[in-house]
Amino acid sequence: MKISHQELDALNAVLTVAIDRKDFSEKVEAILSDYRKKANIPGFRKGHVPMGMIKKQYETAVTADEVNKLLQENLDKYLKEQAIDILGNPLPKAQDQLDWKADQLNFEFELGLAPKFEIDLKSRKKVTQYIITAEDKMIDEQIEQIQKQYGKLVAQKEIKNGYEITGHFFSEALEIDTTSTFTVDQIKGKKNTDALKVAKNGAALELETKNLFQEAAVAQQKLGISADQAKALKGPVTLSIKEINERVLAKLDQELFDKLYEPGTVTAVKQLKEKIRENIEKQFEQQSDQKLLNDVTDHLIENTQFDLPEVFLKKWLQTTSKEPLTEEQAAAEYDQSVKGIRYQLIEGKIIADHNLQLQFEELKTFAKSMIVRQMAQYGQLPPEDKQLDEIVARVMTNQEETRRLSEQLISSKLLEFYKENAPLKPKKVTFGDFVKEAYSQG
Numbered sequence: 438m439k440i441s442h443q444e445l446d447a448l449n450a451v452l453t454v455a456i457d458r459k460d461f462s463e464k465v466e467a468i469l470s471d472y473r474k475k476a477n478i479p480g481f482r483k484g485h486v487p488m489g490m491i492k493k494q495y496e497t498a499v500t501a502d503e504v505n506k507l508l509q510e511n512l513d514k515y516l517k518e519q520a521i522d523i524l525g526n527p528l529p530k531a532q533d534q535l536d537w538k539a540d541q542l543n544f545e546f547e548l549g550l551a552p553k554f555e556i557d558l559k560s561r562k563k564v565t566q567y568i569i570t571a572e573d574k575m576i577d578e579q580i581e582q583i584q585k586q587y588g589k590l591v592a593q594k595e596i597k598n599g600y601e602i603t604g605h606f607f608s609e610a611l612e613i614d615t616t617s618t619f620t621v622d623q624i625k626g627k628k629n630t631d632a633l634k635v636a637k638n639g640a641a642l643e644l645e646t647k648n649l650f651q652e653a654a655v656a657q658q659k660l661g662i663s664a665d666q667a668k669a670l671k672g673p674v675t676l677s678i679k680e681i682n683e684r685v686l687a688k689l690d691q692e693l694f695d696k697l698y699e700p701g702t703v704t705a706v707k708q709l710k711e712k713i714r715e716n717i718e719k720q721f722e723q724q725s726d727q728k729l730l731n732d733v734t735d736h737l738i739e740n741t742q743f744d745l746p747e748v749f750l751k752k753w754l755q756t757t758s759k760e761p762l763t764e765e766q767a768a769a770e771y772d773q774s775v776k777g778i779r780y781q782l783i784e785g786k787i788i789a790d791h792n793l794q795l796q797f798e799e800l801k802t803f804a805k806s807m808i809v810r811q812m813a814q815y816g817q818l819p820p821e822d823k824q825l826d827e828i829v830a831r832v833m834t835n836q837e838e839t840r841r842l843s844e845q846l847i848s849s850k851l852l853e854f855y856k857e858n859a860p861l862k863p864k865k866v867t868f869g870d871f872v873k874e875a876y877s878q879g
Contacts, residue, residue: 439454440512448746452512454512465496473488478490524753530547547749556786564729569721571868575868580709589684596636601680602619602621613662616679619655623651623659632644636678642675656670750778752767799846803849808828
């Protein structure tokens with residue numbers, strides 16, 4: 438077998454393969470001989486069918502199969518040995534007539550070559566790196582939630598603003614039958630609020646369901662209904678009041694601080710606020726990091742110029758699609774995927790040039806940290822090292838899970854690389870301003 442290639446230009450090449458009959462003849466003869474032993478043809482004893490008859494029926498198909506195996510094995514090997522970086526897969530050129538009995542079979546394949554390019558990580562145009570800060574209002578709200586959580590309920594007979602009302606909502610016509618807890622300030626409509634403010638514990642009153650709650654999402658939750666039901670609400674619902682409670686907030690004292698954090702680490706409200714601020718801003722990092730990764734990706738695609746073998750790639754998409762594609766459909770598919778192709782090339786070059794490839798041990802360590810983190814979210818203590826190793830081993834046998842972890846780890850490595858090397862312009866913003874500025878553009 439002889440393989441060679443010729444570059445037509447920087448992005449396209451033709452690969453030529455010449456296969457001598459001796460490269461596959463022994464294998465074909467062995468397979469046909471095995472067919473002959475097993476053939477069950479009327480008029481002949483098993484194993485005594487004439488070889489000529491076997492060859493007439495099977496030789497071409499067996500030859501084609503063995504030649505295709507040779508092509509698959511040797512094309513990949515040749516491309517690796519010659520360090521030819523291609524896009525897609527080699528596309529066989531159509532042949533009008535192919536004599537499978539010839540002493541030499543010749544094939545040609547079109548290749549789409551990966552472009553050569555450089556990446557400028559020090560361009561003048563900067564990418565905004567959002568650093569989301571926690572507003573004082575957020576911190577105060579968090580403290581109030583903590584005080585409510587660690588506070589106590591005091592039973593009351595009458596309703597006042599801020600009191601928590603637990604009651605049973607019922608309407609056979611509207612298919613409502615649920616018990617919920619709410620406050621007067623969540624209720625909408627003067628008629629409804631007036632009725633509640635004079636109601637006492639144990640009372641039953643009729644409320645109008647249309648716009649009963651200030652927010653549709655709250656209506657869904659409190660009435661136990663779907664979004665569609667919430668939109669169509671109209672008519673009365675009976676509320677039977679079961680409890681009226683005043684929630685007395687916990688005091689911001691050392692006893693509370695020691696319940697929230699390691700005893701003695703927080704001794705004043707100012708320190709508590711700083712701890713809460715730190716925690717909130719840590720939670721915001723994931724959103725700002727994802728935004729940064731997306732923006733750097735767009736920046737690199739926009740500022741890294743190179744051509745692609747467009748004609749080849751459109752043909753390759755048309756040839757490899759599960760469903761038949763017309764030229765127009767293949768062109769549309771290419772237009773949709775070209776951005777992804779460009780970034781895959783850019784990402785691959787960054788990974789190769791800066792040695793960011795994943796190591797197996799590194800992936801195992803990452804998997805361990807993910808497992809420990811997930812267990813902590815459910816209040817579980819981390820397992821012992823041996824048990825953790827066994828869990829990781831089971832996870833790594835799942836190809837889909839291993840692929841997902843690999844993608845997360847490489848994204849994490851790229852993010853850290855971009856933070857150190859990409860042209861970034863840090864900008865501190867509140868979360869509200871982040872949402873407006875980062876996602877409401879255009």
